[in-house]
Amino acid sequence: MTLEGWIVIGVIFLCLVFLVGTTISIDLVLFAGLAVVFILGIIPAEQALSGFSNEGMLTVAALYIVAAGLKETGAIHYIVKRVMGNARTVKKAQLRIMSPVMVMSAFLNNTPIVASFIPALERWSRISNIPVSKILIPLSYAAILGGTCTLIGTSTNLIINGLMIEEASIRSLGIFEPALVGIPCAIAGFIYLFIFGDKLLPVRGSSMDTFQDPREYTIEMIVAEGNTLSGKTIEDAGLRNLPGLFLIEIQRNERAIPAPGPYEKLREDDRLIFTGIVDSIIDLQQISGLKPATNQVFKLNAPRNERMMIEAVVSRSNPLTGRTIKEGNFRDRYDAVVLAVSRSGERIDQKIGDITLKSGDVLLLEAHPNFVQKYRNSSDFFLVSSIEDSSPVTYDKAWIAGLSLIAMVVLAATGILSMLQAAIVAGFLLLVTKSFQYSSALESVDWRVLIAIASALGLGSALQYTGAAEYLAVNLLEFAGDNPTMALASTYLATWLLTEMITNNAAAVLVFPIALSLSQSLGLNFIPFAMIMIVAASSSFSTPIGYQTNLMVYGPGGYRFTDFIKIGLPLNLIVATIAVSLVPYFWNF
Structure with a gap:
C-alpha cells in the first residue's frame, strides 16, 4: 500500500x-x-x-x-x-x-x-x-x-x-x-x-433539561367542536401528565370544576385553564382538538402556520399600562394576540381580554416573526424575544403532507423515481401547496x-x-x-x-x-x-x-x-x- x-x-x-x-x-x-x-x-x-x-x-x-x-x-x-x-x-x-x-x-x-x-x-x-x-x-x-x-x-x-x-x-x-x-x-x-x-x-436530551425558567403562565384553551377529544377522559386525552403544565380548572356551562380528576370526561366547548411553563404551553398548542380561548388569534392577518410565539415584557411607558387588553385593542395596535400573562408567579383569574396590564407583566404572544424586529427597540416593551420551534399547528393541511409522504414512498419503492427525486417531488408539493413556509424549510435542515x-x-x-x-x-x-x-x-x-x-x-x-x-x-x-x-x-x-x-x-x-x-x-x-x-x-x- x-x-x-x-x-x-x-x-x-x-x-x-x-x-x-x-x-x-x-x-x-x-x-x-x-x-x-x-x-x-x-x-x-x-x-x-x-x-x-x-x-x-x-x-x-x-x-x-x-x-x-x-x-x-x-x-x-x-x-x-x-x-x-x-x-x-x-x-x-x-x-x-x-x-x-x-x-x-x-x-x-x-x-x-x-x-x-x-x-x-x-x-x-x-x-x-x-x-x-x-x-x-x-x-x-x-x-x-x-x-x-x-x-x-x-x-x-x-x-x-x-x-x-x-x-x-x-x-x-x-x-x-x-x-x-x-x-x-x-x-x-x-x-x-x-x-x-x-x-x-x-x-x-431529556424533556426536563429545557425547563430551566420557573416563569409560569396561565392559559385558557377550548375543546373544539366535532373533534376526537370530546368524550375522552383527561388522562386518555393526554392532558394529565404534561410536564411542567397543570390543568387547574374546567369551566363548563357557567360552572367551574376545580382540580379535575384524571377520569373527568371532556365535552365540546369546555374551557380548560392550565398553568405552566412556556415549553409545555407550546406542546399544548400542538394537541389536535384544542384551540386558544381567545378568538383573536383567528383575526390576525398572517396564516397561523406563519406565526410564532413571542415573549414580551410590558414597560412603564407602554400606552396600555393600566388598561385591559380588550380596552387597549392590543391586537389592532400590535398585530399580535396575547395568549397568556405571567405576573411574578401570581395566578390571574380573569379572561385574557379582561386582564389589566401592569409594568413588568410578561406576555406570551402569537404574532408574525417580524414583531420581534419591529418592537425589539421600542419603549413599549422592556424585552422582546422569540421562542424557537413555536409555530402553531393547524392540521388543516395534514392530509396534503400525508399524501406527499405516501407519493414519495410509492415513487421510490416502485423505482419510478430515485429516492432523491421522490423526496424532491414531495418537498415541492408541500411548498407549492403552502403547507409550510420556505424559510421554515431551510431552517429545518440540520x-x-x-x-x-x-x-x-x-x-x-x-x-x-x-x-x-x-x-x-x-x-x-x-x-x-x-x-x-x-x-x-x-x-x-x-x-x-x-x-x-x-x-x-x-x-x-x-x-x-x-x-x-x-x-x-x-x-x-x-x-x-x-x-x-x-x-x-x-x-x-x-x-x-x-x-x-x-x-x-x-x-x-x-x-x-x-x-x-x-x-x-x-x-x-x-x-x-x-x-x-x-x-x-x-x-x-
Missing part, C-alpha cells in the same frame, strides 16, 4: 480518537480530517468534495424538508401519537417505536422513516417526560434491522443483487429471501434492545449532520482512491485460508468494518469482487457470501458515521460517539454470530 494510503488510515484513526475521547462535534472532527487529507494533496478536489454532491447526502437534505412539512402540518404528530399511545415507561416506548419501524423498514426506505419520526419523537419526549436519548438509537437500529429482511429494504440489497446478475452471472435473489437470516437477526436485535436498551442508553455525512463520504472516497480500502479488505480475507466458515466470517468482518468507515453501499461494492474471487478459488457457492454481505453492510451499530440514520439521530439525541460503541458493539456481535451460523444452513456452500 502507498504512503498516501497509510496517511489516510492515520487521519481516520485520529478522527476516531477525537470522537471517542473529546466532546468536539462530529461534523467538525470529520471535516477537519477531510481538510487535512485534501491540503496534503493526497486526493484531488473532486474526490474531497464528492461527499457534498453525493446523492445519499442530498437525499437526507431533501428528507429534512419533507419531515418539516410533516411536522408543521401535524401529520407526523398524529402518527406518532397513534404509535406511542400512552407509553409511560422507557421499555414500553421502545417497544412501541421499534415494532412498527422494523416492519415499515422492510418494505420502505428506512431513511425517510427515521427523518419523519425524529421531530415528532422529540416533542413526544417532552410531553411524556421520557428522555429522547432513550428512543432515538432504538429508532435507528430498528430501521436498519428491518431493512435487512427483504430485497427492497435498503438500496444496498438491490446493489448486491444487481452485481450478482451483471458481474457474477448468478441468479437473482427473491424479494423475501433475505428474510431467512434477516428476520432472526431483527428478532434478536429487538430482544437485545428491549432488555438492555434502557440500561445502556444515556439520559440526555446542516451539521449534512457536513458530517459529506465529510465521512469524502474520507471514504480517500480510502478507495489511495487503495487503502482494497488493501484492508484483501488482508482481512486472507485470514480465511481454506475454511469455508472462516471465509464467510472474514467476508462479514471486512464488509462490516468498511461499512463503519465509509458507507454501506461503497463497502458492498468494494468487497463484492474480492469475496467473489475468494469463493471461486475455494470452489464454493457464492450465494452465502452475497447473503452475508447483505447483513454485514447494514450492520452499522458501533459508530454514528457508518449509516446515515445513525448520523441523523446523533444530534437530536444528544449522543456521544462512545454511546454507539457501548450499545452497538454487542449488537454487532449478536448479529454477526447469527448471520454466520444461519447463512450456511439455508444456502449450502
Whole structure:
C-alpha cells in the first residue's frame, strides 16, 4: 500500500480518537480530517468534495424538508401519537417505536422513516417526560434491522443483487429471501434492545433539561367542536401528565370544576385553564382538538402556520399600562394576540381580554416573526424575544403532507423515481401547496449532520482512491485460508468494518469482487457470501458515521460517539454470530 494510503488510515484513526475521547462535534472532527487529507494533496478536489454532491447526502437534505412539512402540518404528530399511545415507561416506548419501524423498514426506505419520526419523537419526549436519548438509537437500529429482511429494504440489497446478475452471472435473489437470516437477526436485535436498551442508553436530551425558567403562565384553551377529544377522559386525552403544565380548572356551562380528576370526561366547548411553563404551553398548542380561548388569534392577518410565539415584557411607558387588553385593542395596535400573562408567579383569574396590564407583566404572544424586529427597540416593551420551534399547528393541511409522504414512498419503492427525486417531488408539493413556509424549510435542515455525512463520504472516497480500502479488505480475507466458515466470517468482518468507515453501499461494492474471487478459488457457492454481505453492510451499530440514520439521530439525541460503541458493539456481535451460523444452513456452500 502507498504512503498516501497509510496517511489516510492515520487521519481516520485520529478522527476516531477525537470522537471517542473529546466532546468536539462530529461534523467538525470529520471535516477537519477531510481538510487535512485534501491540503496534503493526497486526493484531488473532486474526490474531497464528492461527499457534498453525493446523492445519499442530498437525499437526507431533501428528507429534512419533507419531515418539516410533516411536522408543521401535524401529520407526523398524529402518527406518532397513534404509535406511542400512552407509553409511560422507557421499555414500553421502545417497544412501541421499534415494532412498527422494523416492519415499515422492510418494505420502505428506512431513511425517510427515521427523518419523519425524529421531530415528532422529540416533542413526544417532552410531553411524556421520557428522555429522547432513550428512543432515538432504538429508532435507528430498528430501521436498519428491518431493512435487512427483504430485497427492497435498503438500496444496498438491490446493489448486491444487481452485481450478482451483471458481474457474477448468478441468479437473482427473491424479494423475501433475505428474510431467512434477516428476520432472526431483527428478532434478536429487538430482544437485545428491549432488555438492555434502557440500561445502556444515556439520559440526555431529556424533556426536563429545557425547563430551566420557573416563569409560569396561565392559559385558557377550548375543546373544539366535532373533534376526537370530546368524550375522552383527561388522562386518555393526554392532558394529565404534561410536564411542567397543570390543568387547574374546567369551566363548563357557567360552572367551574376545580382540580379535575384524571377520569373527568371532556365535552365540546369546555374551557380548560392550565398553568405552566412556556415549553409545555407550546406542546399544548400542538394537541389536535384544542384551540386558544381567545378568538383573536383567528383575526390576525398572517396564516397561523406563519406565526410564532413571542415573549414580551410590558414597560412603564407602554400606552396600555393600566388598561385591559380588550380596552387597549392590543391586537389592532400590535398585530399580535396575547395568549397568556405571567405576573411574578401570581395566578390571574380573569379572561385574557379582561386582564389589566401592569409594568413588568410578561406576555406570551402569537404574532408574525417580524414583531420581534419591529418592537425589539421600542419603549413599549422592556424585552422582546422569540421562542424557537413555536409555530402553531393547524392540521388543516395534514392530509396534503400525508399524501406527499405516501407519493414519495410509492415513487421510490416502485423505482419510478430515485429516492432523491421522490423526496424532491414531495418537498415541492408541500411548498407549492403552502403547507409550510420556505424559510421554515431551510431552517429545518440540520446542516451539521449534512457536513458530517459529506465529510465521512469524502474520507471514504480517500480510502478507495489511495487503495487503502482494497488493501484492508484483501488482508482481512486472507485470514480465511481454506475454511469455508472462516471465509464467510472474514467476508462479514471486512464488509462490516468498511461499512463503519465509509458507507454501506461503497463497502458492498468494494468487497463484492474480492469475496467473489475468494469463493471461486475455494470452489464454493457464492450465494452465502452475497447473503452475508447483505447483513454485514447494514450492520452499522458501533459508530454514528457508518449509516446515515445513525448520523441523523446523533444530534437530536444528544449522543456521544462512545454511546454507539457501548450499545452497538454487542449488537454487532449478536448479529454477526447469527448471520454466520444461519447463512450456511439455508444456502449450502
